[in-house]
Amino acid sequence: MYSKMKEFLKSELDTLLEQKLYKHERIIESPQAAEITVNGKNVLNFCANNYLGLSSHPELIKAAHEMIDERGFGLSSVRFICGTQDIHKTLEKKVADFLGLEDSILFCSAFDANGAVFEPLFGSEDAIITDALNHASIIDGIRLSKAQRWVYKHADMRNIEEEDPATGKMLKGLEKCLIEANEKNCRFKVIATDGVFSMDGDIANLKDICDLADKYDALVMVDDSHSSGFMGKTGRGTHEYRDVMGRVDIITTTFGKALGGASGGCIAGHQEIIDWMRNKARPYLFSNTLAPSVVGATIKCLDILTASTYLRDKLEENTKKFRKEMTEAGFDIIPGEHPITPIMFGKYDNCSALAVEFANKMLEEGIYVIAFSFPVVPKGKDRIRVQISAAHEPEHIDKAVKAFIKVGKELKMI
Numbered sequence: 001m002y003s004k005m006k007e008f009l010k011s012e013l014d015t016l017l018e019q020k021l022y023k024h025e026r027i028i029e030s031p032q033a034a035e036i037t038v039n040g041k042n043v044l045n046f047c048a049n050n051y052l053g054l055s056s057h058p059e060l061i062k063a064a065h066e067m068i069d070e071r072g073f074g075l076s077s078v079r080f081i082c083g084t085q086d087i088h089k090t091l092e093k094k095v096a097d098f099l100g101l102e103d104s105i106l107f108c109s110a111f112d113a114n115g116a117v118f119e120p121l122f123g124s125e126d127a128i129i130t131d132a133l134n135h136a137s138i139i140d141g142i143r144l145s146k147a148q149r150w151v152y153k154h155a156d157m158r159n160i161e162e163e164d165p166a167t168g169k170m171l172k173g174l175e176k177c178l179i180e181a182n183e184k185n186c187r188f189k190v191i192a193t194d195g196v197f198s199m200d201g202d203i204a205n206l207k208d209i210c211d212l213a214d215k216y217d218a219l220v221m222v223d224d225s226h227s228s229g230f231m232g233k234t235g236r237g238t239h240e241y242r243d244v245m246g247r248v249d250i251i252t253t254t255f256g257k258a259l260g261g262a263s264g265g266c267i268a269g270h271q272e273i274i275d276w277m278r279n280k281a282r283p284y285l286f287s288n289t290l291a292p293s294v295v296g297a298t299i300k301c302l303d304i305l306t307a308s309t310y311l312r313d314k315l316e317e318n319t320k321k322f323r324k325e326m327t328e329a330g331f332d333i334i335p336g337e338h339p340i341t342p343i344m345f346g347k348y349d350n351c352s353a354l355a356v357e358f359a360n361k362m363l364e365e366g367i368y369v370i371a372f373s374f375p376v377v378p379k380g381k382d383r384i385r386v387q388i389s390a391a392h393e394p395e396h397i398d399k400a401v402k403a404f405i406k407v408g409k410e411l412k413m414i
C-alpha cells in the first residue's frame with residue numbers, strides 16, 4: 001500500500017535536490033573536537049556547538065565511564081516508576097544552583113523541555129507572547145498548549161504595529177502584544193524568548209524584557225541553549241550577561257551544546273513550577289529517563305564550570321580574536337560578542353552559490369564551516385556561520401583566518 005506515498009515522496013525529494021535544499025550530511029570519523037576526521041582527512045571544526053570544548057574532554061569521558069560502572073547503562077523506566085537515581089536528583093540540584101533558580105527537572109533533550117513547559121501551565125485563558133525568531137521547539141511547545149498566542153517582531157520591544165515591507169503582514173512589538181493580552185484580561189501571561197538566537201548570534205534584551213514583564217504582570221521564560229555555560233562573567237547564561245539573574249522565572253536549556261554535548265536538557269524555575277512539571281509534563285511522564293553516563297558526565301561538567309571560569313574566558317578570548325581579525329581582513333560580520341560569528345554574503349552577486357562554494361573551498365583548506373541559505377535564513381542574508389570554541393588554540397584561529405583570506409581573495413570578495 002506504500003506505492004502512492006513512495007511516488008509522492010520521491011518527487012518531493014527530487015524537488016528538494018533541484019532546489020538545493022536537500023540536507024546532505026557530512027560523515028565524521030572521529031570524536032567531536034577542534035580537530036576532526038572527515039572523509040579520511042583531518043580538518044579543523046568551526047561549526048560545532050562544542051562551545052567549551054567539553055564534548056570529548058577526558059574528565060567527562062572518565063565520569064561517564066565511572067557512572068556506567070556504578071549505576072549501569074540504562075534504567076528502562078520513566079522517572080516516576082523506577083527511573084530516578086540519586087544522581088538524577090544531584091544533577092537537578094546542581095543545574096538549578098548553576099542557573100540560580102530554585103529547582104530543575106531533567107528531560108532527554110531541550111526540544112522535549114520546550115515541548116513540555118507550556119502546556120501544563122498555560123490554558124485558553126492565558127497568553128504566550130513569543131519572539132518571531134524563537135527556536136522550532138519553543139514554537140512547537142506553544143502549539144501544544146491551548147493558550148492564546150502573540151508573536152512579536154524579533155527583538156522589538158516597542159508599543160507599535162507596523163507593516164512588514166517584505167510581506168505586507170502587520171508586525172507588533174512586545175509591549176503592543178502585552179497591552180493586547182491585558183485588554184483581553186488574560187489570567188497568566190508569559191514572554192518566551194531564546195537567550196541567544198542561533199543564526200545571528202544576537203542576545204535577547206532581557207533587561208527590557210524583564211522590565212516590561214514587571215510593568216504588565218507577565219512571567220519570563222528564556223531558552224538558554226546557546227548560552228548556558230559561557231555567557232556572563234561566570235557562564236551562567238544570558239540572564240547573568242544582561243544582569244537580570246533572579247528576574248527570569250523559567251529557563252530551559254540543553255546539555256547537548258556547551259554543557260558536554262551529549263544529550264539531555266532541563267527546565268529550571270520556581271519550586272511550584274518544577275513540582276507541577278513533575279506531575280504534568282508529558283515528555284517527562286511518558287519518556288525514558290536520562291542515561292546514567294550522561295548524568296554523570298553532566299554533573300562533572302557543572303563541577304568544572306563552577307570551579308573555574310577558565311574555559312568560558314578562553315572562549316571569550318578566542319571569539320574576540322576571530323571577530324577582530326576577520327573584520328580587519330574586510331569580511332562583513334554581524335557585530336556582537338557571541339561565539340556564533342556570521343560572515344555575510346548578501347552584498348555580493350549570486351550570494352547563495354558563493355557561500356556554498358566558499359564553504360567547499362574552506363574544506364579543501366582544512367577548515368570545516370557551513371553555508372546557510374534561504375529558507376534557513378532570509379533571502380539575501382546568506383552566510384557562513386562560524387562557531388568558535390574553547391577547544392580552539394590561537395594557532396587554529398590563525399589557520400582559519402588565513403584560509404578565509406585566501407579563499408576570499410580567490411573569490412574576489414576582499
Ligand SMILES: *Cc1c(COP(=O)(O)O)cnc(C)c1O
Nearest residue numbers: 109110111135223225254256265
Ligand atoms: C539546540 C537548541 C535546542 C534543542 O536542544 P536539544 O537538547 O538538542 O534538543 C532547543 N532550543 C534552542 C534555542 C537550541 O538552540
